[in-house]
Amino acid sequence: MREYDVAVIGAGVTGSAIARQLSRWKMKVALIDGAEDVAMGASRANSAIVHAGYDCPPGSLEAELNVKGNALYTRWCAELDVPLQRTGTLVAAFDEEEAENVRALYERGLKNGVPEMKILSGEEARALEPMLAENCVCALLAGTGGITCPYEMTIACAENARKNGVDWLLGRKVSAIRGTEAGFVVTAGYEDIIARRVVNAAGLFSDDVARMIGDDSFTVRPRKGEYLLMDRSAKAPKYVIFQTPSRLGKGILVSPTVDGNSFVGPTAVDQTDKTDTSVSQEGIDQLRRMAKKSAPEMDFRNVITSFAGLRAQPSTGDFIIRPSEADGRMIHAAGICSPGLTSAPAVAELVEKLLMESGLTLTEDPAYDPHRSHIRRFRDMTREQKEAAIAENPLYARVICRCETITEAEIVEAVSRGARTLDGVKRRTRAGMGRCQGGFCSPRVMEIISRETGIPMEKLTKFGAGSYLVAEKTRSGEV
Numbered sequence: 001m002r003e004y005d006v007a008v009i010g011a012g013v014t015g016s017a018i019a020r021q022l023s024r025w026k027m028k029v030a031l032i033d034g035a036e037d038v039a040m041g042a043s044r045a046n047s048a049i050v051h052a053g054y055d056c057p058p059g060s061l062e063a064e065l066n067v068k069g070n071a072l073y074t075r076w077c078a079e080l081d082v083p084l085q086r087t088g089t090l091v092a093a094f095d096e097e098e099a100e101n102v103r104a105l106y107e108r109g110l111k112n113g114v115p116e117m118k119i120l121s122g123e124e125a126r127a128l129e130p131m132l133a134e135n136c137v138c139a140l141l142a143g144t145g146g147i148t149c150p151y152e153m154t155i156a157c158a159e160n161a162r163k164n165g166v167d168w169l170l171g172r173k174v175s176a177i178r179g180t181e182a183g184f185v186v187t188a189g190y191e192d193i194i195a196r197r198v199v200n201a202a203g204l205f206s207d208d209v210a211r212m213i214g215d216d217s218f219t220v221r222p223r224k225g226e227y228l229l230m231d232r233s234a235k236a237p238k239y240v241i242f243q244t245p246s247r248l249g250k251g252i253l254v255s256p257t258v259d260g261n262s263f264v265g266p267t268a269v270d271q272t273d274k275t276d277t278s279v280s281q282e283g284i285d286q287l288r289r290m291a292k293k294s295a296p297e298m299d300f301r302n303v304i305t306s307f308a309g310l311r312a313q314p315s316t317g318d319f320i321i322r323p324s325e326a327d328g329r330m331i332h333a334a335g336i337c338s339p340g341l342t343s344a345p346a347v348a349e350l351v352e353k354l355l356m357e358s359g360l361t362l363t364e365d366p367a368y369d370p371h372r373s374h375i376r377r378f379r380d381m382t383r384e385q386k387e388a389a390i391a392e393n394p395l396y397a398r399v400i401c402r403c404e405t406i407t408e409a410e411i412v413e414a415v416s417r418g419a420r421t422l423d424g425v426k427r428r429t430r431a432g433m434g435r436c437q438g439g440f441c442s443p444r445v446m447e448i449i450s451r452e453t454g455i456p457m458e459k460l461t462k463f464g465a466g467s468y469l470v471a472e473k474t475r476s477g478e479v
């Protein structure tokens, strides 16, 4: 059996950030996920906002880690070559009752220690953001709020962790955990591993993982959020525009993305199924109606796709980051609902501290390198850089995804970094994320993955778990 000092269960942004943070110490760490890639849970489909921190209840762990995480994003994104745009966020009010909510958020933000906040008049807000509806009466501007790319952040943390010695154990759902004198025996897919400590970062399923060691101190319930994504040619807001929050969440927002698209979302609907990420007509209708309230110019003829993510709502009403009551050698980073993307770097630091307090002796690894680079983007190169890249590697001359100008060289690099599915390549390169949504490039991307990995075409999947792309070979041998 392989032995680890720490097994991190869950390779979403929480687990991947923790794995990265631990990789600076001399110890053996495993990053385990049941899915075939990192960033397959909530970290794949969310609003991508780096929240300022005025929304969380004062005194909560969420509030503390949101504000800390927001500040840490500058360094983490610089080291990991992840996009971060401090666009600023606006919470807009459209009547006197909502204006009261905006003032309450401002007060809350002060209590949470959020810097750079200001209440703007409707006129001032519209001068900053011309897409804002004319009947806006006032807005809360938070200068530290911004946008990032959630799956890129997750992939970057996991890649950097691996570069510093962390083992990725993907496609290995943890089905049992047994406490022993030395730690735990963790059944991860087909293999048992030994771990002195376990970090439970299993998102929506973190209550199931806790129960594996007899800890039923909390439950986690899914809350769906649906989205509509607009093409890059559509008029996009400069700021993230929120409406005033309700009991269920932060309200429908209209936002630019770091790639030049825009989106509206998310809805907030409680459900029981932890796997259902379907999009409903009802949800789409609600998004269209609500988005028009903040930004009447949003043009829904430019929608290129819809998607949904599931928030992990904890029964405790706050992030659960503490040693398990059943066995203190398991540290929970559980029920990380929104703003978990923003908080991830701060969650990682807190879990590191809890592991130290649990008796792990940590020695710094002098070889630790905090840096990681994104795959070089052909479309962002100057003409001279393009010519040099093609001279060095002719695969840069073959554009596979025409909507996003993604070359074969970038796809080969994505595969060499661990992508094994169509979506894995898409998230690492943007091949298939343009207006045609992969209609043209998917078969060619599949051929490249198959050629590079030796996986037969008929075994390739869109995102793992039986999502096969072709049915079978025809008599002529084509697939």
Ligand SMILES: Cc1cc2nc3c(=O)[nH]c(=O)nc-3n(C[C@H](O)[C@H](O)[C@H](O)COP(=O)(O)OP(=O)(O)OC[C@H]3O[C@@H](n4cnc5c(N)ncnc54)[C@H](O)[C@@H]3O)c2cc1C
Binding pocket: 009, 010, 011, 012, 013, 014, 015, 016, 032, 033, 034, 035, 038, 039, 040, 041, 042, 043, 044, 045, 046, 047, 048, 049, 050, 051, 172, 173, 174, 175, 201, 202, 203, 204, 205, 206, 209, 224, 225, 226, 266, 309, 310, 311, 312, 336, 337, 338, 339, 340, 341, 342, 343
């Ligand atoms: C609609 C929506 C909008 C949001 N917007 C924002 C936002 O704008 N800003 C923000 O800061 N936050 C936002 N969030 C919250 C943020 O997305 C989450 O807090 C964050 O992604 C949680 O990351 P995680 O790693 O804890 O969970 P996940 O990303 O869900 O990862 C958990 C992982 O655990 C794995 N796993 C589960 N069980 C097992 C098992 N038994 N064995 C092995 N692996 C297992 C899963 O496969 C999964 O990959 C939003 C969330 C949603 C859903």
